[in-house]
Amino acid sequence: MPRISYFYGISVYMYYHDHAPPHFHAFYGGDEAMVEIAAARILRGGLPRRAASMVAEWTTMYREELTRDWELAIAGEPLLPVPPLD
Numbered sequence: 001m002p003r004i005s006y007f008y009g010i011s012v013y014m015y016y017h018d019h020a021p022p023h024f025h026a027f028y029g030g031d032e033a034m035v036e037i038a039a040a041r042i043l044r045g046g047l048p049r050r051a052a053s054m055v056a057e058w059t060t061m062y063r064e065e066l067t068r069d070w071e072l073a074i075a076g077e078p079l080l081p082v083p084p085l086d
Contacts, residue, residue: 007086010054018073024066024069057085
């Protein structure tokens with residue numbers, strides 16, 4: 001599971017050959033959330049309010065890049081880094 005981004009203590013990972021819908025996993029401290037790319041919403045798990053807000057903003061900003069990485073992951077190809085939230 002490669003890390004595709006890191007910002008403000010939040011690590012973002014994407015699994016290879018994962019199930020639909022297109023999503024990624026965000027980790028902050030001891031919390032984990034599975035985040036849907038299309039809607040920028042948490043599908044499973046949870047993050048503190050501020051971290052969840054930053055992840056939603058970042059997802060909206062980089063939806064195209066995240067979708068590209070999802071397609072690469074499904075194909076078993078190397079993933080590309082996604083810029084952090086500034």
